[in-house]
Amino acid sequence: MKRASERIAQPGEKISIKIDPFDLGxxxxxxxxxxxxxxxxxxxxRGRSLSRWMDxxxxKKTSG
Structure with a gap:
């Protein structure tokens, strides 16, 4: 496992970001x-779904 101080990717290397829509943790x-x-x-x-977060x-917008 890499240490936090190490680079995740080399300069110029592309990084994709994945989310689990059923768990935004x-x-x-x-x-x-x-x-x-x-x-x-x-x-x-943790454990909160994208649809629940959007709701x-x-x-918040309608009650504020």
Missing amino acids: AITLVTDDDTVPVPCLDDSM QQTE
Whole structure:
């Protein structure tokens, strides 16, 4: 496993970002050689689906 201080990708290398729409608690960075899970800094996002998060954002806009 790579240390946090190491580069995820070489300069110029493309990185893809994957999300799980059923759990926004982390994203995955995908390079040519590796996949790197990155947890969300907000613990309340673990297990929260994208559709639920979008509903909550709509609720905030209409009630605020």
